[in-house]
Amino acid sequence: MPLCSGCWNQNFQPIACNQNALEFHGLNTSREFMENFHKLSPQYQPDGRESESAAKQWMQKAFADGYARFSWLHQTLAGEPIPSEITLIRAKLANGEQIIAGYARDLRESFAARAEIHEAENRTQLMLDATPLCCNMWADNFNHTHCNQAAVNLFGLTDKHEYLARFH
Numbered sequence: 001m002p003l004c005s006g007c008w009n010q011n012f013q014p015i016a017c018n019q020n021a022l023e024f025h026g027l028n029t030s031r032e033f034m035e036n037f038h039k040l041s042p043q044y045q046p047d048g049r050e051s052e053s054a055a056k057q058w059m060q061k062a063f064a065d066g067y068a069r070f071s072w073l074h075q076t077l078a079g080e081p082i083p084s085e086i087t088l089i090r091a092k093l094a095n096g097e098q099i100i101a102g103y104a105r106d107l108r109e110s111f112a113a114r115a116e117i118h119e120a121e122n123r124t125q126l127m128l129d130a131t132p133l134c135c136n137m138w139a140d141n142f143n144h145t146h147c148n149q150a151a152v153n154l155f156g157l158t159d160k161h162e163y164l165a166r167f168h
Contacts, residue, residue, distance in 0.1 A: 004104040062088035083107040
């Protein structure tokens with residue numbers, strides 16, 4: 001499977017992981033993963049919740065409902081942050097024991113791509129605003145998406161949002 005994957009028992013202890021989980025966290029062995037699992041998240045998640053108790057709450061939800069999906073901040077043992085999307089699924093083993101199978105999708109590339117797009121949009125807006133002529137931009141579907149400050153000033157409006165809202 002091309003995702004970081006692991007399994008946990010009903011005591012919330014890791015019992016297995018795949019090779020991608022090791023690579024994801026920069027580890028060498030599954031034993032290293034099991035022994036350091038709680039160190040693979042910062043002490044607190046970005047929402048302020050303590051990681052260890054939040055992880056248990058998500059696993060409890062997955063055991064109860066059969067499924068949970070959420071955003072999570074993992075890290076390497078060296079502390080490098082790994083923003084992730086986690087999916088937990090309840091599964092039943094052949095012996096009847098229920099476990100949680102978890103899958104993590106690394107969001108670092110996605111976040112980096114969004115940051116590049118945001119930077120390009122900011123540069124475009126700077127160029128538009130530096131133009132002394134009234135300028136407008138449209139999307140492929142002919143929706144008006146951007147204007148410059150000169151367009152706002154030309155019509156004596158208060159801001160770009162008002163200009164875009166009243167354009168037609």
